[in-house]
Amino acid sequence: MIVGKQKPLPEIREMIADYGNILILGCGTCATVCFAGGEREVDILASSLGIAAKLEGKERVTTKHTVKRQCEWEFLDEIEEKVKQADAVLSLGCGVGVQAIAERFPEIPVLPGLDTLFMGMPVEEGVWVERCVGCGNCILNQTGGICPIARCPKGLINGPCGGYRDGKCEVDPTRDCAWVLIYERLKKMGRLDMLHTSQPLKDYSKMGHPRSITR
Amino acid sequence: MMPSVSTMQGEAQPPCQVTCPIHQDVRGYIVAVARGEFSEASKLIMETNPLPSVCGMICAHPCETKCRRGQVDEPLSIMALKRFVVEHADHGSPKLQGESEQGQKVAIIGSGPSGLTAAHDLAKMGHKVTVFEHENAPGGALRSGIPKYRLPREVLQRDLEAIIALGVEIKTNTELGKDLTIGGLKNQGYRAILISTGLPLSRGLRVPGIELDGVLLALPFLREVNLDRQKIQVGKRVIVIGGGNVAIDVARSALRLGAGRVHMVCLEAREEMPSFPWEIEAALEEGVQIYCSKGPKSILGKDGQVTGLECMRCTAVFDAEGRFNPSFDKGEVSVIDGDMVIIAIGQASDLSFLKDSAIKLNEGGQLLLDADTLATSEEGIFASGEVATGPGSAVEAMANGRKAALSIARYLTGRPLAVAPPAEIELGELSPQIIDKIKRLPKQQMPALAVPERVQNFVQVELGYDRASAVREARRCLSCGLGTEYIEEECSTCLTCVRICPYGVPIITASGSVDIRVDQCQACGICVNECPAKAVILKQYQDEEVIERITTAIANASRSGVRPLTVVFWCSFSAYATGDFAEFVRTKCPSNIGILTIPCVTKIGIIHLLKAFELGADKVFVVGCPEEYCPYKESTSWARRKVDRAKKILDDVGLGAERLEMFNLPNVDIEQEEVLFKITQPAKQTQPDPLNG
Known part of the structure; x- marks a missing residue:
């Protein structure tokens, strides 16, 4: 899933400063799951901005809505009337969602309420970690199911580097070295032999933007 | 869907x-x-209990x-x-019922729990009910059978008065078969008659010595004791035959009348005794000696007076088919000394009043009844309670009386009698x-009097x-089934509820969705305010209701014109309920403080806290119970998380985190003034909310 984080409230307040009528739009999929922009967060943000506006002595109308997924135009049809009434849409979806709204409703400003961060997963309640960078050329079959591109700050495909200490990364000593994890996993699998072969140079052209696929 | x-x-x-x-x-x-x-x-x-004091x-x-x-x-x-x-x-005050347009005259014979329930229900439906009681005071077995140490008469009186207040007339000293007849009642215009005469007769024994002085039957004995007819002289050593609730009542009454020793003898083994276990315990505590698995062989006597009971060992109470058919080892005989024997081995109905009536009896000599409608063979005549069902508890008799009342009501309005009970x-x-x-x-x-x-x-x-x-x-109630309601179409399957529920109630189903098992839910409410998709709601405490209550609390507190306008979210359990804070809030709490009770602080959402400020609160408190008294797990930590996030928001919007405080009461016996101090002192230092200028 895509993981994002709500922008700090002062930044959001600055972003909406010029608009009197805001549609706060939640996303019912990834942004809900990572607690950044589901229906509950829409409520809390609307209330917070309401208090802020009153304190600033501003007249501001906020309308709330949450769609199933902001990144599908068909799901955006239901907000057409609300968009027409608003001066701006404050999206609590990921960057894809913000752009989908902008494309579906070209005449209205769409403001990102989230910073979209990564593709990842929760490892405990309330903690999400990055697991994939979408390199377009997956080698997880050769690295024990642990991605060195996403999990090694240097993205080494033939690791580890010389900087790891006691199994920890030199860039962030609180984090496990991805290549030590790969070694341990291959050892458990009885496939340390896979480390005898060097990975060929990675074709990073497959990460070139923008990418698309056709079914 | x-x-x-x-x-x-x-x-x-x-x-x-x-x-x-x-x-x-x-x-x-x-x-x-x-x-x-x-x-x-x-x-x-x-709402559903016409004899609440009695049932209590x-x-x-x-x-x-x-x-x-x-x-x-x-x-x-x-x-x-x-x-x-x-x-x-x-x-x-009980609501007085007038006769409805369709109200009809109904006669109820017998004022025991069944008759009284039917009378209550029919009166509430608007019928004109008269209850006939052959004793000099109403209550049936509740008055004549149950000793006062279990049911004080003023308690029974309280319930009777509430029923009478519904318009029910009770005529005492009126015996069916003697003072009135079924035919006579019909002639007096009673459109329906309910026979709820109970089981007033004691069963006797056919053993040698039954004719001796000092041999009594249980129900006449209890009647004499309970109706204060005369001071009964009990023996020094009383033997009670029987192992049911009546036998226990007799034994404990005999003790109170001055019997030095009371022995109970019953066929059943201890665990088979038909009496309620708590009654047996009470009798044992008081010194009643119980001899189990013994059957009476003969009552021994001298000069026409009881001297003891000869017993034989009972080897089985029921036969292979499960019927009552005791078998004995006649070779194993024992004697219990005593100067009085009271027989409490069962009760029977008295249907002598039917001798000139057309009402049919079944093969067993009992009233022939339609089991679904409790109608007898004669139109307009019904029966309920123990006379209809055989021995049972008071509450079962009440239920049966209610069933009869429904049939009678349908009969009186010309509807088919039988209705399927709701599944x-x-x-x-x-x-x-x-x-x-x-x-x-x-x-x-439960505090109780000491045995002496x-x-x-x-x-x-x-x-x-x-x-x-x-x-x-x-507070120990698990509120079974009253917890959360899960709205599947709102669920984003984030699995938050699965991860955070302290009890492991939510599960992932085979189809990959989530099921918050309502039959396992403990109603703590943690998942409700954590669910990012608002797919879980509490059946009894929903956002709209809370926000309405916040609005009302603030409106009430605003009227005083006194600042700081303070809102307190206060757990309604523990100290609030035990310390009578409700009365305190109503009468003594300063008018600028609006108090909202909530069933545990776990149920407060960030949006509730923000809403209070949006609506003009200067200061908001969240007051929780002492953690050890909270029946839920992790309640304080989850509430604290919400409060901390709300404080951060208050800072971010420029209102200030210090306007929101949370504390747990140090104990459930805290003084009201102490709580008030904890609220008013910090509030005094709060500047008025600029939103409420």
Whole structure:
């Protein structure tokens, strides 16, 4: 899933400063799951901005809505009337969602309420970690199911580097070295032999933007 | 769309309610007691119970046997809580019923629990009911059979007065077959007649010595004792034959009348005895000696006076087909010395009043009845209670009386008598994994008179809960089935509920969706305010209601014009309920403080806290219970998380985090003034909310 984080409230307040009528739009999929922009967060943000506006002595109308997924135009049809009434849409979806709204409703400003961060997963309640960078050329079959591109700050495909200490990364000593994890996993699998072969140079052209696929 | 499993289960009723013969909303009134809302509890009890005071004292309480708290530690003391409510709540005046347009004259013969329930129900429907009682005071077996140490007469009187206030007329000293006849009642214009005459006759024994002086039957004995007809002289060593509840009543009464020793002899082994276990325990405590697995062979005597009972060993009470057919080892004989024998081995109906009537009897000589409608063979005549069903508990007789009242009402309005009872689904048992995780809470002990004080007189043995014990006991209720409602179409399957529930209630189904098992939910509410998709709601505490209450609290507090305008979210359990803070709030709390009670701080959402400020609060407090008294797990830490996030937002918007505070009361016995101090002192330093200028 895509993981994002709500922008700090002062930044959001600055972003909406010029608009009197805001549609706060939640996303019912990834942004809900990572607690950044589901229906509950829409409520809390609307209330917070309401208090802020009153304190600033501003007249501001906020309308709330949450769609199933902001990144599908068909799901955006239901907000057409609300968009027409608003001066701006404050999206609590990921960057894809913000752009989908902008494309579906070209005449209205769409403001990102989230910073979209990564593709990842929760490892405990309330903690999400990055697991994939979408390199377009997956080698997880050769690295024990642990991605060195996403999990090694240097993205080494033939690791580890010389900087790891006691199994920890030199860039962030609180984090496990991805290549030590790969070694341990291959050892458990009885496939340390896979480390005898060097990975060929990675074709990073497959990460070139923008990418698309056709079914 | 198909309803989710949870929604379907949501229709299920808690076992206490399903098991109760009159289907009392037990869960509803217990939860109300836990919140200190005693009048509400009383209202719920009286809705379905015409004899609440009586049931608070002597109900067989099958609800407690089925209480799911019993799977965790010990079942709730439901009967004792009912008694507490009856004794402490403001019940309001009973509503007088006028005769409805369709009101008809109904005669009820017998004023026991069944007849009184039918009278109550029919009167509430607008019928004109007259109850005929052959004794000089109403109550039937409740008055003549149950000793005063279990059911003080003023308690019975309280219920009788409420029934009379509905317009029911009770005519005492009027015996069917002697003072009135069924034909005569019809001639007097009674459109329907209910026979609820109970089982007034004691069964005797055919053993040598039965004719001796000092041999008595149980019911006449109890009647003499309970109706204060005369001071009964009991022997020094009384032998009671029988192992049922009546035998226990006889034994304990004999002790109180001055019998030095009381021996009970019964056919059954201890665990087979038909008496309620708690009655047996009480008798043993008081010194009654129980001889089990013994049958009477003969009553021994000298000079025409009882001297003892010769017994033989009972080897089995029931035969291979399960019928009552005791077998004895006649070679194993023992003698119990005594100067009085009271026989309490069963009761029978007295249908002598039917001798000139056309009402048919069945092969067993009992009333021939339609089991579904309780109609006799003669039109317009019905029967209910023990005369119809055989021996049973008072609450079963009440349920049967209610069933008869419904049939009679249908008869009187020309509708078909038989109606299918509504199908009931009972909540299933708690799963062992959930039981392991539920906090153990000790049962509140019922204070009782010490044994030496008890056996001197007929004063009530159990003293009843005080306010604090009642609230604590009620707080043990698991609110079965009253927790969350899961809205599957709103769910984003984020699995937050699965991860955070302290009890492991939500599960992932085979189809990959989530099921918050309503029959296992503990109603703590943690998942409700954490669910990012708002797919979980509490059945009893929803956002709209809370926001409405915040609005009202602020509006009320604003009227004073005094600042700081303070809103307090206060857990309605523990200290609030035990300390009578409701009364304090109503009468003494400064008018600028608006108090909202909530069933545990876990149920507060960030949006509720922000809403209070949006609506103009200068200062907001969240007041929780002492953690050890909270029946839920992790309640303080989850509430604290919400408060911390709301404080951050208050800072971010420029209002200031210091306007919001949370604290837990140090103990449940905290003084009201102390709490007030904790609220008013910090509030004094708060600047007025600029939103409320």
